[in-house]
Amino acid sequence: MSESAKLSFKGQEYEFPVITGTENESAIDIAKLRGASGLITLDPGFKNTGSTTSAITFLDGEEGILRYRGYKIEDLAEKSSFLEVAYLLIYGELPSQAEYENFSKEITHHTLVHEDIKKILEGFPSNAHPMGVLSSLICSLTAFYPDSLNPNRSEEEVNMSIIRLLAKMPTFAAWAYKNEVGHPVNYPDNSLDYCSNFLKMMFALPAEKYDVDPVVSAALDKLLILHADHEQNCSTSTVRVVGSSQASIYASISAGINALWGPLHGGANQSVIEMLEAIKADGGDAKKYLDKAKDKNDPFRLMGFGHRVYKNFDPRARIIKKAADDVLTKLGVNDPVLDIAKELEHAALNDQYFIDRKLYPNVDFYSGIIYRALGIPTDMFTVMFALGRLPGWIAQWKEMRENGEPIGRPRQIYVGANERDYVSMNKR
Ligand code: MLT
Numbered sequence: 001m002s003e004s005a006k007l008s009f010k011g012q013e014y015e016f017p018v019i020t021g022t023e024n025e026s027a028i029d030i031a032k033l034r035g036a037s038g039l040i041t042l043d044p045g046f047k048n049t050g051s052t053t054s055a056i057t058f059l060d061g062e063e064g065i066l067r068y069r070g071y072k073i074e075d076l077a078e079k080s081s082f083l084e085v086a087y088l089l090i091y092g093e094l095p096s097q098a099e100y101e102n103f104s105k106e107i108t109h110h111t112l113v114h115e116d117i118k119k120i121l122e123g124f125p126s127n128a129h130p131m132g133v134l135s136s137l138i139c140s141l142t143a144f145y146p147d148s149l150n151p152n153r154s155e156e157e158v159n160m161s162i163i164r165l166l167a168k169m170p171t172f173a174a175w176a177y178k179n180e181v182g183h184p185v186n187y188p189d190n191s192l193d194y195c196s197n198f199l200k201m202m203f204a205l206p207a208e209k210y211d212v213d214p215v216v217s218a219a220l221d222k223l224l225i226l227h228a229d230h231e232q233n234c235s236t237s238t239v240r241v242v243g244s245s246q247a248s249i250y251a252s253i254s255a256g257i258n259a260l261w262g263p264l265h266g267g268a269n270q271s272v273i274e275m276l277e278a279i280k281a282d283g284g285d286a287k288k289y290l291d292k293a294k295d296k297n298d299p300f301r302l303m304g305f306g307h308r309v310y311k312n313f314d315p316r317a318r319i320i321k322k323a324a325d326d327v328l329t330k331l332g333v334n335d336p337v338l339d340i341a342k343e344l345e346h347a348a349l350n351d352q353y354f355i356d357r358k359l360y361p362n363v364d365f366y367s368g369i370i371y372r373a374l375g376i377p378t379d380m381f382t383v384m385f386a387l388g389r390l391p392g393w394i395a396q397w398k399e400m401r402e403n404g405e406p407i408g409r410p411r412q413i414y415v416g417a418n419e420r421d422y423v424s425m426n427k428r
Pocket of ligand 1 (some may be wrong): 229230233234264308309
């Protein structure tokens with residue numbers, strides 16, 4: 001017997017089906033609500049509204065659970081690799097040895113980008129934020145691969161676009177950084193693994209030998225896994241809505257990058273370090289700022305604490321915290337900003353004020369610390385988030401297309417002026 005929910009309004013009763021997913025989450029299917037009752041629902045920020053059904057990622061905010069295609073994030077972060085996780089998210093199953101080797105080889109083979117893209121890059125001033133450069137370069141792929149403009153091409157052609165995105169995103173990300181520091185770009189080194197190749201493109205300098213630190217590369221691979229997908233967050237919902245108009249996958253991903261840029265979303269890790277640097281510049285008194293955070297009359301808010309979905313703890317933060325401790329120890333990092341971070345973290349985990357308000361350190365708090373320790377500049381942190389989230393965006397775009405989902409077009413409740421006659425105020 002399928003469940004249902006009843007609504008009574010103005011003396012009429014309406015019944016709607018309730019669907020239940022594989023993790024016993026239930027939703028009222030209101031597809032026929034407006035036709036039956038003339039009513040719509042209103043839910044700014046969609047906090048109580050499901051936009052789709054999805055088989056990709058499951059999270060439980062109360063229990064601190066995060067799984068990709070049913071696999072626990074703890075297991076994947078410890079035992080898998082970013083490319084294996086990308087394959088899992090996009091194609092639905094873990095790859096066989098042969099599938100993984102082919103996937104990895106395809107990506108390696110497509111890391112190079114059209115030489116004309118350097119001309120687009122050179123058009124950006126050095127103060128251009130790397131996120132704006134990244135979204136532009138990704139969107140420019142529509143020009144270099146015009147067949148991608150039709151998202152309904154063969155599975156092989158769509159898959160080629162997916163491989164190109166995964167392969168060229170690290171190149172574009174590193175080039176965006178090189179543009180910012182005024183250094184010549186580095187071409188991919190296809191003898192290296194995904195993360196090592198990215199680090200070398202980021203930090204290698206002409207006439208200097210650059211050896212990738214395996215500790216840094218391994219930490220980065222883990223960070224990318226932890227950021228790979230997260231249900232229908234702001235940027236993923238953006239990718240799905242843009243893709244629902246049948247815009248190309250490159251245009252959809254470019255839109256997702258721009259949505260991630262905001263400080264309330266992917267920009268939070270950049271804001272964490274900017275907050276820590278401001279505290280350091282003001283004398284480094286962490287307790288002063290903890291007191292300010294408690295003062296309801298003080299506009300100061302702690303960045304990197306709490307989460308809109310996880311009510312008790314962010315499972316990714318627990319994993320990243322350990323990775324941060326390992327990396328800082330192995331690299332022997334001694335940074336007063338990170339010392340301030342440790343003081344804030346200790347308070348958030350032990351001070352009843354923060355415990356009561358679930359203001360625990362989240363994934364952005366620790367990822368900002370690690371990226372800084374890895375030598376990645378602050379305004380590249382959100383680019384790193386985008387690098388990690390790319391396979392999730394791709395998987396969600398692919399699922400939306402394969403499910404033949406309709407164009408995303410929400411309704412509204414109008415609260416403006418009622419009909420009125422036009423009388424011009426301008427004597428022409
Ligand atoms: C994410 O991973 O996308 C962020 O935690 C934000 C979110 O899920 O809303």
